[in-house]
Amino acid sequence: MRRLAHWLVSLYPKAWKQRYGDEFHALLDDCSPDRLKVAGIVKGSLVMRIAELFQSPVRSAAVCAGLGAIVALAWVLTLPKQFRSEGVVSAPSTEHTFAAVQKALHSEQVAGFIRRNRLVFGDAREPVVSWDTIEEFRRNATFGTTAGLAGTSMRVAFSHPDPAKAQAVAREFQVAMIDLGQGLQAVSLANRPLSSERRAFGLPLLAGLSAGAILGLAASRILRRVRE
Amino acid sequence: MTDPALLILASLAEGDKHGYAMMEDIEQFSGVRLGPGTLYGAITRLEQAGWIRPIRQKDRRQPYTITTGGRAHLAGELAAIDRVVKAGQRRLKPA
Numbered sequence: 057m058r059r060l061a062h063w064l065v066s067l068y069p070k071a072w073k074q075r076y077g078d079e080f081h082a083l084l085d086d087c088s089p090d091r092l093k094v095a096g097i098v099k100g101s102l103v104m105r106i107a108e109l110f111q112s113p114v115r116s117a118a119v120c121a122g123l124g125a126i127v128a129l130a131w132v133l134t135l136p137k138q139f140r141s142e143g144v145v146s147a148p149s150t151e152h153t154f155a156a157v158q159k160a161l162h163s164e165q166v167a168g169f170i171r172r173n174r175l176v177f178g179d180a181r182e183p184v185v186s187w188d189t190i191e192e193f194r195r196n197a198t199f200g201t202t203a204g205l206a207g208t209s210m211r212v213a214f215s216h217p218d219p220a221k222a223q224a225v226a227r228e229f230q231v232a233m234i235d236l237g238q239g240l241q242a243v244s245l246a247n248r249p250l251s252s253e254r255r256a257f258g259l260p261l262l263a264g265l266s267a268g269a270i271l272g273l274a275a276s277r278i279l280r281r282v283r284e
Numbered sequence: 285m286t287d288p289a290l291l292i293l294a295s296l297a298e299g300d301k302h303g304y305a306m307m308e309d310i311e312q313f314s315g316v317r318l319g320p321g322t323l324y325g326a327i328t329r330l331e332q333a334g335w336i337r338p339i340r341q342k343d344r345r346q347p348y349t350i351t352t353g354g355r356a357h358l359a360g361e362l363a364a365i366d367r368v369v370k371a372g373q374r375r376l377k378p379a
Contacts, residue, residue, distance in 0.1 A: 082345045093320055
Protein backbone atom coordinates (compact mmCIF):
# COMPACT_ATOMS: atom_id res chain seq x y z
CA MET A 57 0.00 0.00 0.00
CA ARG A 58 2.88 2.37 0.79
CA ARG A 59 4.31 1.75 -2.68
CA LEU A 60 0.94 2.52 -4.28
CA ALA A 61 0.62 5.73 -2.22
CA HIS A 62 4.17 6.71 -3.15
CA TRP A 63 3.43 6.12 -6.84
CA LEU A 64 0.16 8.10 -6.67
CA VAL A 65 1.91 11.07 -5.05
CA SER A 66 4.64 10.91 -7.72
CA LEU A 67 2.01 11.53 -10.45
CA TYR A 68 1.50 15.14 -9.34
CA PRO A 69 3.56 18.14 -10.56
CA LYS A 70 6.83 18.79 -8.70
CA ALA A 71 5.77 22.08 -7.10
CA TRP A 72 2.54 20.52 -5.82
CA LYS A 73 4.42 17.51 -4.43
CA GLN A 74 6.79 19.79 -2.52
CA ARG A 75 3.89 21.62 -0.90
CA TYR A 76 1.29 18.85 -0.37
CA GLY A 77 3.18 15.57 -1.00
CA ASP A 78 3.75 14.54 2.66
CA GLU A 79 0.28 15.35 3.93
CA PHE A 80 -1.35 13.74 0.87
CA HIS A 81 0.73 10.62 1.49
CA ALA A 82 -0.49 10.62 5.11
CA LEU A 83 -4.09 10.86 3.92
CA LEU A 84 -3.61 7.94 1.52
CA ASP A 85 -2.15 5.89 4.41
CA ASP A 86 -5.28 6.70 6.46
CA CYS A 87 -7.93 5.96 3.85
CA SER A 88 -6.44 3.02 1.84
CA PRO A 89 -7.68 4.01 -1.65
CA ASP A 90 -9.75 1.51 -3.64
CA ARG A 91 -9.80 1.35 -7.47
CA LEU A 92 -12.32 4.19 -7.79
CA LYS A 93 -10.27 6.49 -5.57
CA VAL A 94 -7.06 5.56 -7.43
CA ALA A 95 -8.80 6.51 -10.71
CA GLY A 96 -9.88 9.83 -9.14
CA ILE A 97 -6.32 10.55 -7.99
CA VAL A 98 -4.88 9.75 -11.44
CA LYS A 99 -7.48 12.05 -13.02
CA GLY A 100 -6.74 14.81 -10.49
CA SER A 101 -2.99 14.58 -11.13
CA LEU A 102 -3.58 14.79 -14.89
CA VAL A 103 -5.77 17.87 -14.49
CA MET A 104 -3.05 19.52 -12.37
CA ARG A 105 -0.32 18.64 -14.85
CA ILE A 106 -2.38 20.07 -17.74
CA ALA A 107 -3.15 23.22 -15.72
CA GLU A 108 0.59 23.57 -14.93
CA LEU A 109 1.45 23.09 -18.60
CA PHE A 110 -0.88 25.89 -19.70
CA GLN A 111 0.55 28.30 -17.10
CA SER A 112 3.59 28.94 -19.32
CA PRO A 113 2.57 30.25 -22.79
CA VAL A 114 5.84 29.04 -24.35
CA ARG A 115 5.55 25.50 -22.97
CA SER A 116 1.85 25.40 -23.84
CA ALA A 117 2.58 26.52 -27.44
CA ALA A 118 5.45 24.01 -27.80
CA VAL A 119 3.43 21.03 -26.54
CA CYS A 120 0.35 21.93 -28.61
CA ALA A 121 2.54 22.46 -31.70
CA GLY A 122 3.96 18.95 -31.18
CA LEU A 123 0.46 17.52 -30.84
CA GLY A 124 -0.65 19.43 -33.96
CA ALA A 125 2.28 17.96 -35.91
CA ILE A 126 1.38 14.42 -34.79
CA VAL A 127 -2.26 14.92 -35.81
CA ALA A 128 -1.19 16.34 -39.20
CA LEU A 129 1.17 13.42 -39.87
CA ALA A 130 -1.52 10.90 -38.84
CA TRP A 131 -3.97 12.65 -41.19
CA VAL A 132 -1.53 12.45 -44.13
CA LEU A 133 -1.00 8.73 -43.46
CA THR A 134 -4.77 8.10 -43.60
CA LEU A 135 -5.01 9.58 -47.11
CA PRO A 136 -5.03 6.96 -49.89
CA LYS A 137 -1.85 6.54 -51.93
CA GLN A 138 -1.96 8.40 -55.24
CA PHE A 139 -0.66 6.96 -58.53
CA ARG A 140 0.34 9.42 -61.24
CA SER A 141 0.11 8.52 -64.92
CA GLU A 142 1.92 10.80 -67.35
CA GLY A 143 1.98 11.19 -71.16
CA VAL A 144 3.38 13.81 -73.53
CA VAL A 145 1.75 15.71 -76.41
CA SER A 146 3.43 18.08 -78.83
CA ALA A 147 1.97 21.26 -80.33
CA PRO A 148 3.13 24.00 -82.71
CA SER A 149 3.16 26.57 -79.88
CA THR A 150 2.40 27.11 -76.20
CA GLU A 151 -0.84 28.90 -77.15
CA HIS A 152 -2.04 25.77 -78.96
CA THR A 153 -1.42 23.59 -75.87
CA PHE A 154 -3.17 25.99 -73.50
CA ALA A 155 -6.17 26.31 -75.82
CA ALA A 156 -6.41 22.50 -75.96
CA VAL A 157 -6.12 22.18 -72.15
CA GLN A 158 -8.87 24.75 -71.67
CA LYS A 159 -11.20 22.85 -73.99
CA ALA A 160 -10.35 19.48 -72.43
CA LEU A 161 -10.96 20.87 -68.93
CA HIS A 162 -14.38 22.27 -69.85
CA SER A 163 -16.99 21.14 -67.33
CA GLU A 164 -18.87 18.98 -69.88
CA GLN A 165 -15.66 17.21 -70.87
CA VAL A 166 -14.69 16.62 -67.23
CA ALA A 167 -18.18 15.32 -66.41
CA GLY A 168 -17.72 12.81 -69.25
CA PHE A 169 -14.33 11.69 -67.85
CA ILE A 170 -15.88 11.21 -64.40
CA ARG A 171 -18.85 9.19 -65.72
CA ARG A 172 -16.95 7.00 -68.19
CA ASN A 173 -14.16 6.15 -65.76
CA ARG A 174 -16.49 5.89 -62.75
CA LEU A 175 -14.27 8.25 -60.77
CA VAL A 176 -15.23 8.55 -57.13
CA PHE A 177 -14.02 11.49 -55.03
CA GLY A 178 -14.22 11.94 -51.26
CA ASP A 179 -16.54 9.66 -49.30
CA ALA A 180 -18.96 8.99 -52.18
CA ARG A 181 -19.48 5.35 -53.17
CA GLU A 182 -20.82 6.10 -56.64
CA PRO A 183 -19.47 8.61 -59.17
CA VAL A 184 -21.10 12.00 -58.64
CA VAL A 185 -20.85 14.79 -61.18
CA SER A 186 -21.06 18.06 -59.29
CA TRP A 187 -19.16 21.32 -59.26
CA ASP A 188 -17.04 19.96 -56.36
CA THR A 189 -16.11 16.72 -58.13
CA ILE A 190 -15.29 18.63 -61.32
CA GLU A 191 -12.98 20.87 -59.28
CA GLU A 192 -11.46 17.80 -57.58
CA PHE A 193 -10.80 16.28 -61.02
CA ARG A 194 -9.08 19.49 -62.13
CA ARG A 195 -6.90 19.44 -59.00
CA ASN A 196 -5.74 15.89 -59.84
CA ALA A 197 -4.81 16.82 -63.42
CA THR A 198 -1.43 18.52 -63.89
CA PHE A 199 0.35 19.98 -66.90
CA GLY A 200 3.86 21.19 -67.67
CA THR A 201 5.04 22.70 -70.92
CA THR A 202 8.51 22.75 -72.45
CA ALA A 203 9.05 25.11 -75.37
CA GLY A 204 11.69 24.34 -78.01
CA LEU A 205 12.63 25.33 -81.55
CA ALA A 206 10.47 22.64 -83.12
CA GLY A 207 7.40 23.62 -81.04
CA THR A 208 6.09 22.92 -77.60
CA SER A 209 5.69 19.68 -75.72
CA MET A 210 3.40 19.28 -72.77
CA ARG A 211 3.35 16.69 -70.01
CA VAL A 212 -0.20 15.66 -69.20
CA ALA A 213 -0.64 13.84 -65.90
CA PHE A 214 -3.50 12.55 -63.79
CA SER A 215 -3.30 11.23 -60.22
CA HIS A 216 -5.70 8.68 -58.70
CA PRO A 217 -5.59 6.00 -55.97
CA ASP A 218 -6.21 3.33 -58.66
CA PRO A 219 -3.23 3.15 -61.11
CA ALA A 220 -5.41 1.71 -63.91
CA LYS A 221 -7.84 4.61 -63.63
CA ALA A 222 -5.00 7.11 -63.47
CA GLN A 223 -3.70 5.76 -66.77
CA ALA A 224 -7.14 5.51 -68.43
CA VAL A 225 -8.05 9.09 -67.54
CA ALA A 226 -4.63 10.49 -68.52
CA ARG A 227 -4.88 8.77 -71.92
CA GLU A 228 -8.46 9.89 -72.46
CA PHE A 229 -7.38 13.39 -71.54
CA GLN A 230 -4.52 13.26 -74.07
CA VAL A 231 -6.92 12.08 -76.79
CA ALA A 232 -9.39 14.85 -75.90
CA MET A 233 -6.65 17.47 -76.17
CA ILE A 234 -5.59 16.14 -79.57
CA ASP A 235 -9.20 16.00 -80.84
CA LEU A 236 -10.20 19.42 -79.51
CA GLY A 237 -6.94 21.27 -80.17
CA GLN A 238 -5.23 22.18 -83.41
CA GLY A 239 -2.06 20.53 -84.59
CA LEU A 240 -1.48 18.47 -81.45
CA GLN A 241 0.13 15.03 -81.57
CA ALA A 242 0.83 12.32 -79.02
CA VAL A 243 4.55 11.91 -78.33
CA SER A 244 4.14 9.22 -75.69
CA LEU A 245 0.90 7.77 -74.40
CA ALA A 246 0.18 7.94 -70.67
CA ASN A 247 2.05 5.18 -68.83
CA ARG A 248 0.81 2.70 -66.22
CA PRO A 249 2.27 3.97 -62.90
CA LEU A 250 4.12 1.22 -61.02
CA SER A 251 4.71 3.01 -57.74
CA SER A 252 2.69 5.57 -55.84
CA GLU A 253 3.63 9.22 -55.50
CA ARG A 254 5.60 10.25 -52.42
CA ARG A 255 3.32 11.61 -49.74
CA ALA A 256 3.63 15.36 -49.21
CA PHE A 257 4.28 15.80 -45.49
CA GLY A 258 5.79 19.29 -45.55
CA LEU A 259 2.73 21.53 -45.83
CA PRO A 260 0.44 19.55 -43.48
CA LEU A 261 3.29 19.35 -40.94
CA LEU A 262 3.79 23.11 -41.08
CA ALA A 263 0.02 23.69 -40.80
CA GLY A 264 -0.22 21.31 -37.82
CA LEU A 265 2.72 22.96 -36.03
CA SER A 266 1.37 26.49 -36.59
CA ALA A 267 -2.23 25.65 -35.67
CA GLY A 268 -1.06 23.81 -32.55
CA ALA A 269 1.18 26.68 -31.44
CA ILE A 270 -1.60 29.25 -31.94
CA LEU A 271 -4.13 27.09 -30.07
CA GLY A 272 -1.61 26.50 -27.26
CA LEU A 273 -1.01 30.23 -26.83
CA ALA A 274 -4.73 30.97 -26.94
CA ALA A 275 -5.51 28.23 -24.38
CA SER A 276 -2.80 29.52 -22.04
CA ARG A 277 -4.18 33.06 -22.30
CA ILE A 278 -7.79 31.99 -21.75
CA LEU A 279 -6.87 29.86 -18.70
CA ARG A 280 -4.87 32.75 -17.23
CA ARG A 281 -7.89 35.05 -17.60
CA VAL A 282 -10.20 32.44 -16.04
CA ARG A 283 -7.84 32.10 -13.06
CA GLU A 284 -7.69 35.88 -12.61
CA MET B 285 -24.80 20.70 -2.69
CA THR B 286 -21.88 18.58 -3.96
CA ASP B 287 -19.24 21.25 -4.71
CA PRO B 288 -16.11 19.91 -2.93
CA ALA B 289 -14.84 23.41 -2.13
CA LEU B 290 -18.10 24.37 -0.44
CA LEU B 291 -18.26 21.08 1.46
CA ILE B 292 -14.71 21.64 2.78
CA LEU B 293 -15.51 25.21 3.84
CA ALA B 294 -18.67 23.99 5.58
CA SER B 295 -16.65 21.32 7.38
CA LEU B 296 -13.92 23.74 8.49
CA ALA B 297 -16.52 26.31 9.63
CA GLU B 298 -17.19 23.95 12.56
CA GLY B 299 -13.50 23.62 13.50
CA ASP B 300 -9.97 22.94 12.23
CA LYS B 301 -9.43 19.52 10.59
CA HIS B 302 -6.89 17.54 8.59
CA GLY B 303 -7.76 15.82 5.29
CA TYR B 304 -9.03 12.49 6.65
CA ALA B 305 -11.13 14.21 9.35
CA MET B 306 -12.67 16.43 6.65
CA MET B 307 -13.57 13.39 4.55
CA GLU B 308 -15.28 11.72 7.52
CA ASP B 309 -17.10 14.89 8.59
CA ILE B 310 -18.31 15.70 5.08
CA GLU B 311 -19.67 12.18 4.63
CA GLN B 312 -21.49 12.46 7.95
CA PHE B 313 -23.22 15.80 7.35
CA SER B 314 -23.80 15.60 3.57
CA GLY B 315 -23.67 11.91 2.62
CA VAL B 316 -20.98 12.73 0.03
CA ARG B 317 -17.74 10.72 0.24
CA LEU B 318 -14.97 12.81 -1.31
CA GLY B 319 -12.02 10.90 -2.80
CA PRO B 320 -8.48 11.92 -1.78
CA GLY B 321 -7.77 13.34 -5.28
CA THR B 322 -10.92 15.46 -5.28
CA LEU B 323 -10.31 16.60 -1.68
CA TYR B 324 -6.74 17.75 -2.27
CA GLY B 325 -7.60 19.33 -5.64
CA ALA B 326 -10.17 21.47 -3.78
CA ILE B 327 -7.82 22.14 -0.83
CA THR B 328 -5.20 23.42 -3.31
CA ARG B 329 -7.71 25.79 -4.94
CA LEU B 330 -9.08 26.99 -1.59
CA GLU B 331 -5.61 27.73 -0.22
CA GLN B 332 -4.65 29.58 -3.43
CA ALA B 333 -7.84 31.65 -3.10
CA GLY B 334 -6.94 32.46 0.52
CA TRP B 335 -10.12 30.88 1.94
CA ILE B 336 -8.31 28.28 4.06
CA ARG B 337 -4.79 28.10 5.50
CA PRO B 338 -2.64 25.40 7.07
CA ILE B 339 -2.00 25.53 10.81
CA ARG B 340 0.76 23.97 12.91
CA GLN B 341 0.72 20.21 12.50
CA LYS B 342 1.30 17.62 15.26
CA ASP B 343 2.16 14.70 12.96
CA ARG B 344 2.27 14.07 9.18
CA ARG B 345 -1.40 15.03 8.92
CA GLN B 346 -1.78 18.70 8.03
CA PRO B 347 -4.75 20.49 9.65
CA TYR B 348 -6.43 23.46 7.98
CA THR B 349 -8.45 26.36 9.27
CA ILE B 350 -11.00 28.55 7.49
CA THR B 351 -10.01 32.21 7.06
CA THR B 352 -12.24 35.27 7.46
CA GLY B 353 -12.46 35.53 3.69
CA GLY B 354 -13.42 31.85 3.54
CA ARG B 355 -16.22 32.38 6.05
CA ALA B 356 -17.54 35.34 4.05
CA HIS B 357 -17.42 33.33 0.82
CA LEU B 358 -19.20 30.37 2.45
CA ALA B 359 -21.88 32.68 3.88
CA GLY B 360 -22.47 34.22 0.45
CA GLU B 361 -22.70 30.85 -1.29
CA LEU B 362 -25.03 29.43 1.37
CA ALA B 363 -27.28 32.50 1.11
CA ALA B 364 -27.49 32.02 -2.68
CA ILE B 365 -28.32 28.31 -2.25
CA ASP B 366 -30.89 29.23 0.40
CA ARG B 367 -32.62 31.62 -2.00
CA VAL B 368 -32.83 28.89 -4.65
CA VAL B 369 -34.11 26.34 -2.11
CA LYS B 370 -36.81 28.73 -0.81
CA ALA B 371 -37.92 29.70 -4.32
CA GLY B 372 -38.06 26.05 -5.35
CA GLN B 373 -40.09 25.07 -2.29
CA ARG B 374 -42.51 27.97 -2.83
CA ARG B 375 -43.07 26.90 -6.43
CA LEU B 376 -43.59 23.27 -5.46
CA LYS B 377 -46.52 24.17 -3.17
CA PRO B 378 -49.91 23.59 -4.84
CA ALA B 379 -51.63 26.81 -5.94
